[in-house]
Amino acid sequence: MNHVTEPRTLRRMLVIEDDLALRGGIVRLARGFGGRVLEAGSVAEATALLAPPPDLIIADIRLPDGSAHAVFEETSRCWPRPILVAISGQASAAEAFALGQMGVRAYLPKPLSLADLAAAVHEARTQPPQLEPFITQTVGRAGLRQVSDRVGRVMLRQALALAGGSRSDAARLLDVSRQAVQQRLRGHANRSGSHEPVSDDRTVPS
Numbered sequence: 536m537n538h539v540t541e542p543r544t545l546r547r548m549l550v551i552e553d554d555l556a557l558r559g560g561i562v563r564l565a566r567g568f569g570g571r572v573l574e575a576g577s578v579a580e581a582t583a584l585l586a587p588p589p590d591l592i593i594a595d596i597r598l599p600d601g602s603a604h605a606v607f608e609e610t611s612r613c614w615p616r617p618i619l620v621a622i623s624g625q626a627s628a629a630e631a632f633a634l635g636q637m638g639v640r641a642y643l644p645k646p647l648s649l650a651d652l653a654a655a656v657h658e659a660r661t662q663p664p665q666l667e668p669f670i671t672q673t674v675g676r677a678g679l680r681q682v683s684d685r686v687g688r689v690m691l692r693q694a695l696a697l698a699g700g701s702r703s704d705a706a707r708l709l710d711v712s713r714q715a716v717q718q719r720l721r722g723h724a725n726r727s728g729s730h731e732p733v734s735d736d737r738t739v740p741s
Contacts (some may be wrong), residue, residue, distance in 0.1 A: 551598065553576040694708040
């Protein structure tokens with residue numbers, strides 16, 4: 536197997552920003568990534584656009600009807616999980632930490648540099664997140680087998696969602712054989728009584 540390095544395809548993107556001028560600039564940038572770009576100016580508008588899940592969400596944290604935290608929390612039920620990028624005029628270390636815990640890959644301050652935003656999206660598409668800070672915190676709180684099984688389940692579910700259910704494509708994304716994917720699916724089915732590690736959460740139609 537070869538190490539997986541391909542960037543994530545961005546077929547559907549969501550830009551959440553109530554400043555129309557800034558939103559227009561972000562939308563123009565996002566269109567350069569090659570997919571369809573949706574726009575929202577509030578939490579309510581954004582939440583209504585999460586099905587099917589976007590591949591990328593760029594959101595201003597403070598919105599007229601609340602915080603983008605609510606949108607990010609809602610994406611925890613989405614499969615595949617989107618890439619999350621946050622922007623804010625009142626960036627703080629505490630908020631950056633909280634967003635990191637929610638899976639946000641980049642947190643950019645205002646005034647926003649579109650060049651910095653493009654670089655952040657590129658890194659999120661092509662580089663895995665730093666796992667060491669999270670993994671080290673599990674020692675003494677969860678067993679190695681438990682953590683390994685959970686990581687495997689999440690990666691398999693994300694790969695299958697990105698691949699539209701194709702086991703061959705999921706295997707390519709995971710850098711394993713198709714037989715390895717089938718074997719893990721059978722293991723999940725035996726433990727849960729189901730055939731696929733899926734639920735009624737938001738998923739991309741196959």
